[in-house]
Amino acid sequence: MTNDTLIYAYMFSISVAVTIVVYIFRGLAILSFMPGGILWLLILLSIATGVIYGVQKTKRY
DSSP: OOHHHHHHHHHHHHHHHHHHHHHHHHHTTSSTTSOHHHHHHHHHHHHHHHHHHHHHHHOOO
16 A cells, blocks of 8 residues: 555545544534534545545556
8 A cells, every 4th residue: 555545545534434423413413503514515525535545546556
């Protein structure tokens, strides 16, 4: 695993973790003031970083 792939893996892991935490806290009414658009933005960010990581991982050097 190259250094770039490792950076993208960390970015993907962090974005998924933040999305899951926000989703759970919003469901428990701890972050109930947060609009749904921010949650959608986090989900799309997780998907985008996952796609970027997948492309980077399969790239040949």
